[in-house]
Amino acid sequence: MVGKEQEEIEKELSKEYVTLTYADYEEGLKAGKLLGLKCAACGGITCHPMPVCQWCSDRRLEKIELSGEGEVTTFTVIRVASEGFEHDVPYIPCLVKTKEGPCVVGWLDFDAESVSQDVIGKQVKMSGIHTYNGDKFFSGEHVCPVFKITE
Ligand SMILES: [Zn+2]
Incomplete structure (x- = not known):
């Protein structure tokens, strides 16, 4: 019985259960898509990539x-x-509450000299990606979504 449990734990921790990796997420961004996860149990939407539902696990x-x-x-x-x-x-890192529910970290496409609290609550849409290299601890290039104000 102990062996069986161990096998199940290993299966759960394996990639078989990871529906969306960070690599998948970044590939999606490069193709102009913001990818998330929909939970079969509660219907909640999660973004960024996670191994479990953000709302009900x-x-x-x-x-x-x-x-x-x-x-x-x-x-x-x-x-x-x-x-x-x-x-x-x-540059302007921002947190966007998506129409579908979860919050996503990205960059705001706005003049950093004139931006003010007035942008909070404004409607935005993903308009592209930003590529960054980060520090020596980063494993190479990464991308994040860029959001542009649409109202
Ligand atoms: Zn859920």
């Missing part, structure tokens, strides 16, 4: 394409670059 997840639309929840302006971001400053 069930593992039965289906990969879906989100609309890329939502509203700005919060943002900040980065003016002092951390290692690997020297060519990116100033």
Whole structure:
């Protein structure tokens, strides 16, 4: 019985149960798609990639394409670059609450000199991606979604 349990635990921890990896998520972004997960148990939508539902922790997840639309929840302006971001400053990381529910981290396509709290609550749509290299701990290039205000 103990052996059987171990086998099940290993199966659950294997890639077989990972519906959407970060690599898949970034490939989706490169193809202009914001990918998320839909839970078969509660119907909730999760984004970014996770092995379990963000809302109920069930593992039965289906990969879906989100609309890329939502509203700005919060943002900040980065003016002092951390290692690997020297060519990116100033930039505006933002948190977008998607139409489907989950919040997604991305970059806001807006003038960093004139941005203000007025952008909070504004409707946005994913307009592209930003590629960044990050510091020595990053495993090469990564991408994140860029959002543009549509109202
Ligand atoms: Zn769920």
